[in-house]
Amino acid sequence: xxxxxxxxxxxxxxxxxxxxxxxxxxxxxxxxxxxxxxxxxxxxxxxxxxxxxxxxxxxxxxxxxxxxxxxxxxxxxxxxxxxxxxxxxxxxxxxxxxxxxxxxxxxxxxxxxxxxxxxxxxxxxxxxxxxxxxxxxxxxxxxxxxxxxxxxxxxxxxxxxxxxxxxxxxxxxxxxxxxxxxxxxxxxxxxxxxxxxxxxxxxxxxxxxxxxxxxxxxxxxxxxxxxxxxxxxxxxxxxxxxxxxxxxxxxxxxxxxxxxxxxxxxxxxxxxxxxxxxxxxxxxxxxxxxxxxxxxxxxxxxxxxxxxxxxxxxxxxxxxxxxxxxxxxxxxxxxxxxxxxxxxxxxxxxxxxxxxxxxxxxxxxxxxxxxxxxxxxxxxxxxxxxxxxxxxxxxxxxxxxxxxxxxxxxxxxxxxxxxxxxxxxxxxxxxxxxxxxxxxxxxxxxxxxxxxxxxxxxxxxxxxxxxxxxxxxxxxxxxxxxxxxxxxxxxx
Amino acid sequence: xxxxxxxxxxxxxxxxxxxxxxxxxxxxxxxxxxxxxxxxxxxxxxxxxxxxxxxxxxxxxxxxxxxxxxxxxxxxxxxxxxxxxxxxxxxxxxxxxxxxxxxxxxxxxxxxxxxxxxxxxxxxxxxxxxxxxxxxxxxxxxxxxxxxxxxxxxxxxxxxxxxxxxxxx
Numbered sequence: 001x002x003x004x005x006x007x008x009x010x011x012x013x014x015x016x017x018x019x020x021x022x023x024x025x026x027x028x029x030x031x032x033x034x035x036x037x038x039x040x041x042x043x044x045x046x047x048x049x050x051x052x053x054x055x056x057x058x059x060x061x062x063x064x065x066x067x068x069x070x071x072x073x074x075x076x077x078x079x080x081x082x083x084x085x086x087x088x089x090x091x092x093x094x095x096x097x098x099x100x101x102x103x104x105x106x107x108x109x110x111x112x113x114x115x116x117x118x119x120x121x122x123x124x125x126x127x128x129x130x131x132x133x134x135x136x137x138x139x140x141x142x143x144x145x146x147x148x149x150x151x152x153x154x155x156x157x158x159x160x161x162x163x164x165x166x167x168x169x170x171x172x173x174x175x176x177x178x179x180x181x182x183x184x185x186x187x188x189x190x191x192x193x194x195x196x197x198x199x200x201x202x203x204x205x206x207x208x209x210x211x212x213x214x215x216x217x218x219x220x221x222x223x224x225x226x227x228x229x230x231x232x233x234x235x236x237x238x239x240x241x242x243x244x245x246x247x248x249x250x251x252x253x254x255x256x257x258x259x260x261x262x263x264x265x266x267x268x269x270x271x272x273x274x275x276x277x278x279x280x281x282x283x284x285x286x287x288x289x290x291x292x293x294x295x296x297x298x299x300x301x302x303x304x305x306x307x308x309x310x311x312x313x314x315x316x317x318x319x320x321x322x323x324x325x326x327x328x329x330x331x332x333x334x335x336x337x338x339x340x341x342x343x344x345x346x347x348x349x350x351x352x353x354x355x356x357x358x359x360x361x362x363x364x365x366x367x368x369x370x371x372x373x374x375x376x377x378x379x380x381x382x383x384x385x386x387x388x389x390x391x392x393x394x395x396x397x398x399x400x401x402x403x404x405x406x407x408x409x410x411x412x413x414x415x416x417x418x419x420x421x422x423x424x425x426x427x428x429x430x431x432x433x434x435x436x437x438x439x440x441x442x443x444x445x446x447x448x449x450x451x452x453x454x455x456x457x458x459x460x461x462x463x464x465x466x467x468x469x470x471x472x473x474x475x476x477x478x479x480x481x482x483x484x485x486x487x488x489x490x491x492x
Numbered sequence: 493x494x495x496x497x498x499x500x501x502x503x504x505x506x507x508x509x510x511x512x513x514x515x516x517x518x519x520x521x522x523x524x525x526x527x528x529x530x531x532x533x534x535x536x537x538x539x540x541x542x543x544x545x546x547x548x549x550x551x552x553x554x555x556x557x558x559x560x561x562x563x564x565x566x567x568x569x570x571x572x573x574x575x576x577x578x579x580x581x582x583x584x585x586x587x588x589x590x591x592x593x594x595x596x597x598x599x600x601x602x603x604x605x606x607x608x609x610x611x612x613x614x615x616x617x618x619x620x621x622x623x624x625x626x627x628x629x630x631x632x633x634x635x636x637x638x639x640x641x642x643x644x645x646x647x648x649x650x651x652x653x654x655x656x657x658x659x660x661x
Contacts, residue, residue, distance in 0.1 A: 009642070014635035029633030074635075 004042045007074040015073035018056060023218040024262045026056045027073050033057055036079050036116060042072040047219070048080055050263055058263050060219040062096060079116065082227055083109030084234035092195055092209040095223035100211065101195065113234060115226040119285040126296055128289045131356040135171030135413025136164060138406040141423065142345045142368055143328060146356035147241055148289025148298030152320050154305045154312065155330025161304055163410060164341050165245050166197055168302070171413045173203035177241045182228035183211040185221040185251045221255045229286045232299045239294035244287065248304035249280060253316045270315050277319050284323045326350040340407050345372055363469040364420060375399035401426055404436050417464045418450055421476065428473050430480045442484060449487035456486050503550050503575060508602040510616040513579055519543045524572055527565045535562045586616045588628035593617060
């Protein structure tokens, strides 16, 4: 960027700061200024044109430095651009593209991109066909997702949303996909923990964290998801599948509301401005499955929304539900019951994920869902205790096992093929007579064997090629003892 | 200026710079506060006491032209407020010069602007010796650096290599 005088001499237009109201600064002059244009203050700060009025221009500032009335302002004739490139991988940056981690300074970027780009049109989009693996059994088997899907992660605070997202990032980064994590208005300690998690799991070279802290200027927090999406678009155009996480858009909406109210925009529902829907929808539209010059590549987007006491009918929540391809609902009640992840399969939706599944996976999915419905019904008979008949008792016992099976440890990810085999083993009563601790132990051994012994991996992967559930059930029953024997060498 | 504002024309025309306008507004405010005091002095007396002789004459003439009864304080207040409003709406042309201009220079500049851009513009002149000569003009959000400093900078920038060679010799 040039300095203030250079812009003044180049554009030959000047403005003066008239009023200041927190993140919004009112400027007079600059007769030919354009919407979203970047303006430069003589103090060295800069801002983005927010609204153009008859007499004054509203400018959204990105720094906390105090700007006084009378300060001169120059136009730049340019919109906000952020640096993009492969050198961003492994870095924590602020929404303006400046490095905020403790490592060496950021190299000069390959290119710059405007943060407000027009989403690619229908001619550049393709049906979602590739399955997306999260490493979380209940999602991959019950609520499957596809590459390019926009899936809302919704739930009360502290219900394991971020933990699920971390597992997803871990799973995808290990597959070589790029992960962009937008941490919107979070505490600095949370951002640091996120960075440490990426470093600890050795996936930082596949990730970019775009972070704004809760103490940052509202303008900067507002930009965070747009910067993350711009970076995702860059990697998509470079021939990479990208996962972008916007954590969280409820906070983003609150900061946008603050800015809009300061800018004296008319308050709508819950005092949010009238373009609140547009603001998030334009962001969601930039994700999807695309046809690029380098082939078919996707941006899978996980916006996060926080509910209050499980209320799904809030303004921002319903807005986001209507612009995404489904949502995973993290139920606080299930969380208190000890379910991890606390995803409620009955209140969650996946609109495009099932079309990416193979016949076998679809059959298993149907089997689980119908069993869950039956199990839910049977739950109401529990209080009859000993008077229950054997059938109900068996259903409840299997249900407990299945629920237990879907519980995953903190940061534990399971490859999809293993998830299927484990489920079929449970369903086929391979572990009859064993308690769940012993079953878990066996699962752990098989997992280690799968990851370290190519022979076992091949055997399991071959089983998954079977195209019907009943055939797989028979095959697993036949081969399970052999698999367990081979796996017994591994683990504890 | 619009035709319906012609009644203030003489007053507005007499204000050439922002300090002039500020001084006039101060005197006008003082006059307004004196209007409704208990046992107020006559307007004549107030004009003599508070307002400079130059502006006092202009006020008297305006009252006469607009048939303002000097004993009707409400009418006077309304009239003075409308003048105040008019002055606050004047366009300001900001000039940065390398020297302090004389009254004569200001007159010439003011006349030239009025002839070329019409009335209703006052000058806000600042002295900045660092510009060496010429002027920096700011008007209605437009900025033009016509200073000697800028000329030098451009010339140095343009002939950077040649100049370096000449100095090295």
